Amino acid sequence: MKSTITLFIVFLLCANATAQVEYGTPPLDSCPEKLANLPRLIEVNHFPKVNDPIKIKDRYYWKHTTSVLSKRSDIQIIEYGAYLYYNDQWNLRKSYPLKELDKTFGTKKQKLLQGAPYTWEDNWRIDSQLFGGWALWYFIGRTSDGETVCGYETIYTTSNLLN
Secondary structure: OHHHHHHHHHHHHHHHHOOOOOOOOOOOOOOOHHHHOOOEOEEEEEEOOEEOOEEEOOEEEEOOEEEEEEOOOOEEEEEEEEEEEEOOEEEEEEEOOOHHHHHHHOOEOOEEOOOOOEEEOOOOEEEOOOOOEEEEEEEEEEEOOOOEEEEEEEEEEOOOOOO
């Protein structure tokens, strides 16, 4: 009986270890629930929007830039980060510390000035495994009138190795 229970536990552990994540494709215009009811007044752009990796030594690099812009007014960023799409939903990958926004995007005191673009030139995905998938970068901020607004954009990273 003891060996049967042990075999069953080993089977369950192996099944969990080999379970596949279903990456899939997000529905058009879908976004995380947190952003759904906020006005989308921050423009977010990735270049390239479809991103193919290159291999350097034993790592894969999906090299791209991410830019943000507010056309309507100055906006104080209060949160930003990235989601990954898998298992038929957007899953929070990471919310970044606000102080990193100044370093990576070149803002001052996490403020987007009206009409000024801010770009993170080396916003690269790096991994030891080659796989594609969808990510969504988001920004939440407040206008000078106190309105909470957001901006977000998807990027698709492929498994089509360039080199």
